[in-house]
Amino acid sequence: MKNIILVGFMGVGKGSVAREVIKISDYISIDTDDLIESMENRSVKKIFEQSGETYFRDLEKRVSLWLQNSVSNTLISTGGGFYKQENLKDIGIVVFLNSPFDKILKRIKSHPNAPKKLKKRPLLNDLKKAKELYKERLPQYMAVADIVIDVTDKSALECAKELLEKVKEHA
Ligand SMILES: Nc1ncnc2c1ncn2[C@@H]1O[C@H](COP(=O)(O)OP(=O)(O)O)[C@@H](O)[C@H]1O
Numbered sequence: 001m002k003n004i005i006l007v008g009f010m011g012v013g014k015g016s017v018a019r020e021v022i023k024i025s026d027y028i029s030i031d032t033d034d035l036i037e038s039m040e041n042r043s044v045k046k047i048f049e050q051s052g053e054t055y056f057r058d059l060e061k062r063v064s065l066w067l068q069n070s071v072s073n074t075l076i077s078t079g080g081g082f083y084k085q086e087n088l089k090d091i092g093i094v095v096f097l098n099s100p101f102d103k104i105l106k107r108i109k110s111h112p113n114a115p116k117k118l119k120k121r122p123l124l125n126d127l128k129k130a131k132e133l134y135k136e137r138l139p140q141y142m143a144v145a146d147i148v149i150d151v152t153d154k155s156a157l158e159c160a161k162e163l164l165e166k167v168k169e170h171a
């Protein structure tokens with residue numbers, strides 16, 4: 001089994017889909033933000049505040065090299081900016097989860113814990129800037145993807161099933 005690497009904009013559902021995939025397959029999942037938080041023993045939000053974005057991106061680079069050299073048979077969910085790593089294709093099959101910006105925002109806002117979910121993502125604090133970032137990144141996500149899944153109006157389980165089918169076809 002090759003690694004599957006899940007990319008997509010903040011809040012599109014990378015973590016949620018990963019959690020469903022592991023329920024219905026033999027994959028185990030890891031998340032690049034979780035790895036970084038445990039390496040640093042502080043949250044992504046704190047890393048951005050205390051050490052800045054460049055420092056965070058350097059940690060992503062370190063994680064990407066480790067993934068390429070040391071991880072196999074794994075479903076890897078990533079932070080929204082991780083797709084910029086140059087060795088992405090050497091890590092595994094790249095699956096892009098997509099939905100329009102407004103739909104992603106609506107989902108996050110409808111969660112009972114919405115203020116916390118928005119706060120923990122520093123790049124979502126300014127919604128106008130976040131929308132610009134989405135527009136800028138969309139073609140880049142498309143360019144790097146081996147597989148694209150539109151997650152709009154689908155449950156995380158439906159997305160997980162579609163992902164496994166498409167990965168099988170891709171192999
Ligand atoms: N398919 C889905 N349908 C409805 N809500 C979803 C779906 N996937 C994720 N969500 C919700 O959207 C928010 C962001 O999901 P999350 O998995 O944390 O995204 P990411 O890991 O891409 O940042 C969460 O509140 C989650 O419950």
Ligand SMILES: O=C(O)C1=C[C@@H](OP(=O)(O)O)[C@@H](O)[C@H](O)C1
Nearest residue numbers: 009010011033079080081121122
């Ligand atoms: O899009 C980005 O550049 C980021 C997305 C976040 O992850 P999620 O996509 O899980 O929110 C996190 O890695 C950090 O705040 C930067």
